[in-house]
Amino acid sequence: MLSLGIETTCDETACAIVRDGFEILGASISSQVDLHAQFGGVVPELACRRHIEVIAPLLVQTLKEAHITLDEIDLVSVASGPGLIGALLIGITFAKGLAWTLKKPLVGVNHIEAHLYASMMSCGRENLQFPALGVVLSGGHTSLVLIEDIGRYTLIGQTVDDAIGEAFDKVARIMELPYPGGPHIEALAECALEPNFSFPAGVVKACPYYFSFSGIKTAVLYHVGRGGGPSKLVAQDKQMIARAFQEAVFSDLFEKIKRTIAVYPVRAIYFGGGVTQNKELRRRGGLELSLPLFFPMKDMSLDNGAMIAGLGWHVWKRTEQDRLFTLEPETRIPFHR
Numbered sequence: 140m141l142s143l144g145i146e147t148t149c150d151e152t153a154c155a156i157v158r159d160g161f162e163i164l165g166a167s168i169s170s171q172v173d174l175h176a177q178f179g180g181v182v183p184e185l186a187c188r189r190h191i192e193v194i195a196p197l198l199v200q201t202l203k204e205a206h207i208t209l210d211e212i213d214l215v216s217v218a219s220g221p222g223l224i225g226a227l228l229i230g231i232t233f234a235k236g237l238a239w240t241l242k243k244p245l246v247g248v249n250h251i252e253a254h255l256y257a258s259m260m261s262c263g264r265e266n267l268q269f270p271a272l273g274v275v276l277s278g279g280h281t282s283l284v285l286i287e288d289i290g291r292y293t294l295i296g297q298t299v300d301d302a303i304g305e306a307f308d309k310v311a312r313i314m315e316l317p318y319p320g321g322p323h324i325e326a327l328a329e330c331a332l333e334p335n336f337s338f339p340a341g342v343v344k345a346c347p348y349y350f351s352f353s354g355i356k357t358a359v360l361y362h363v364g365r366g367g368g369p370s371k372l373v374a375q376d377k378q379m380i381a382r383a384f385q386e387a388v389f390s391d392l393f394e395k396i397k398r399t400i401a402v403y404p405v406r407a408i409y410f411g412g413g414v415t416q417n418k419e420l421r422r423r424g425g426l427e428l429s430l431p432l433f434f435p436m437k438d439m440s441l442d443n444g445a446m447i448a449g450l451g452w453h454v455w456k457r458t459e460q461d462r463l464f465t466l467e468p469e470t471r472i473p474f475h476r
Contacts, residue, residue: 141207142214142455143198143237144448147190147230148222148250149279150174150181154194154201155444156212160452161264165205166438166445169193172319179318180308187225194233201444212243216451219247220469221279227468235463244461246454249472251280253446254411256289257435260449268407268431272399276392276420277412278304278319281350283399284474286409289453292474295399296348300341303388304414306352310359310384314377315369325417328385331378336362338383340391348395355387389420393427400430407431416440 142160146153155166171189175181202209217234220227231247238245255273273284273292281298301309304321311320316327338358341351359380363369366376396408408430414420415434424432439445 140213140452141211142216142448142452143212144248144444144446144451145194145215145217145230145234146250146442146444146447147194147226147233148218148220148442149226150186151442152190152193152197153442153444153447154197155448156201156205156207157445157448157452160449161260163260163445163449164207165201165203166443167197167201167204168438168441168443169197176318179312181223183223183225186223187229190226190229194229209237209241212241214451214455215241215243215245216248216448216454217245217466218250218253218447219466220472221250222468222470224468224470227470231466231468235466238463244455245463245466246451246458246460247462247466248447248451248454250442250447251275251277251282251411251472252292252474253450254435255284255286255409256411256450256453257439257443257446258409258411258415258433259289260446261436261439262433266433270403270405271407271409272396272403272405272430274392274396274408274410275412276303276410276414278302278308280412281352282474283348283395285403285405289450290457294474295403296346296350296395298350298352299343299346300351300353301356303350303352303392304412306356306388307414309356310381313356313360313363313369314372314380316377321414321417324381324385325419327378327381328419331382332375334379334383336379336383338362338387340387348399350391350395352388355384359384385419389423393423396428400428405430407433409433411435413441
């Protein structure tokens with residue numbers, strides 16, 4: 140069964156064609172980093188305009204790469220949320236038009252669930268292990284999720300304020316680094332000497348599996364201010380701040396992952412989201428966690444159409460419910476069983 144995946148939740152436009160949930164036949168992504176870098180973050184109106192410009196050509200490019208025609212597609216899958224409402228509407232409207240024209244079923248896919256599925260696609264059908272712990276680390280979300288099977292989830296913990304990727308970007312902005320900030324923070328941290336200071340991890344009272352990253356960000360802001368502001372920072376200062384920040388964030392993350400796997404009988408850990416590209420995260424995971432770890436392939440760490448197409452196949456197999464006339468964008472979608 141060939142599933143077409145369409146992704147427009149934020150600032151990447153993506154299409155992909157996947158056979159039976161795992162085999163990627165073609166995939167195309169149009170990034171908007173160049174468009175938003177000058178503003179230090181995503182501008183929703185500009186993001187929507189770019190989605191409209193590139194989505195149809197991107198589909199043509201994907202079909203060419205997969206060596207198939209539109210008529211051969213069996214299922215249309217589209218990210219229905221969470222995300223920017225305007226961006227979601229563009230993808231869903233485009234997908235509905237395709238499904239109507241092709242007389243094919245349409246399913247909506249939870250974008251955050253798809254990030255976890257990206258690591259499942261990367262490890263292969265034969266290596267899937269459940270129950271498992273899902274760790275979502277992206278610019279908009281940070282969650283710990285019990286995965287009993289594909290489509291069966293229980294939320295364990297999440298951030299109460301900034302997402303982990305958002306914290307990276309905001310700290311980079313405090314130090315006047317380019318957007319997106321994550322790769323720049325990582326590069327600086329790799330070169331840093333051992334800092335003689337540290338930043339505190341956030342504590343969420345009575346919620347041991349929840350995260351709070353806004354306090355770390357504020358601590359960085361005050362530290363930079365005491366030094367005279369970002370213009371006064373020399374290269375070594377930036378490196379040590381980046382290392383101390385990254386150390387605080389990842390130490391908090393792994394402490395809560397360890398706390399979780401000590402309580403929940405999971406057999407593997409699946410990571411999803413753009414922050415999973417961080418090499419220090421992967422290195423520490425291999426050293427500190429005893430369970431099998433699965434990360435998405437590089438091309439599937441960020442928003443992409445393959446994870447939408449692949450998970451869409453599972454959604455259809457589970458429900459066989461055509462959402463052509465009922466699917467609407469959802470800016471928030473809770474994890475559920």
